[in-house]
Amino acid sequence: MTHGRAAAPPRFPVTAGRPGRGLRQNYHMPLDPEIAARLKRTPDGLVPAIVQQYDTGEVLMLAWMDDEALHRTLTTGRATYWSRSRREYWVKGATSGNIQLVKQVALDCDGDTILLKVDQVGAACHTGDRTCFDADVLQANGPS
């Protein structure tokens, strides 16, 4: 820091609180480099995350994560995504209360897809449906 000037605001949020009490020290640390090295991202830096109800196996939705969203998901236990339309982080259920408690996080064989097993509180879909796939079945019991 340059002497003789007022301190500039920090470029990234810092965590308030006394050390050892309420200070989530991992919150603003980057994603574990060993995990980051295994991710294969889109040109936008994102990885699709399939979200599944951990006990029933229902596929609830698909969302997108960047490294920071994955880091927050792993460290907070609440599913956190990157909203491509709003261009911001999005803690699922932060406004609706329909949160997702993280039970398991896995990467696929290529490192380009995440599978998130969660316990979904309430409806996963913003339409009020339990899953985002309930309303629009194109084909059932098709040829096999």
Added chain:
Amino acid sequence: MTHGRAAAPPRFPVTAGRPGRGLRQNYHMPLDPEIAARLKRTPDGLVPAIVQQYDTGEVLMLAWMDDEALHRTLTTGRATYWSRSRREYWVKGATSGNIQLVKQVALDCDGDTILLKVDQVGAACHTGDRTCFDADVLQANGPS
């Protein structure tokens, strides 16, 4: 076709067979326009397809479809994808025998993700694992 030369191979596969028997007339017709109008595609014209074992609920893999791959999947009953790396259509199991018999196809609420419920013959993953998510669990029984 030019006379006096050996016939060039057709640029696209054509279907052999007598009309009315083995002639899959829908095969080269485009995707139903009513379905096509509901798809929201990436800039590359693709939609991610989550593939799930229809009876156990296992999430097997994620692959990508364009309109033609979805059309082929709906009309043949065999899961067919677009390979982003090889830039070609890919009938799952065509070489390995580990085909996917399509049981249900659904679109999500935004029209930007497909959920394919299939009956997977053998392993879904090219590594030989049952699913592409078996090998790399980042976190299990995390904070909730």
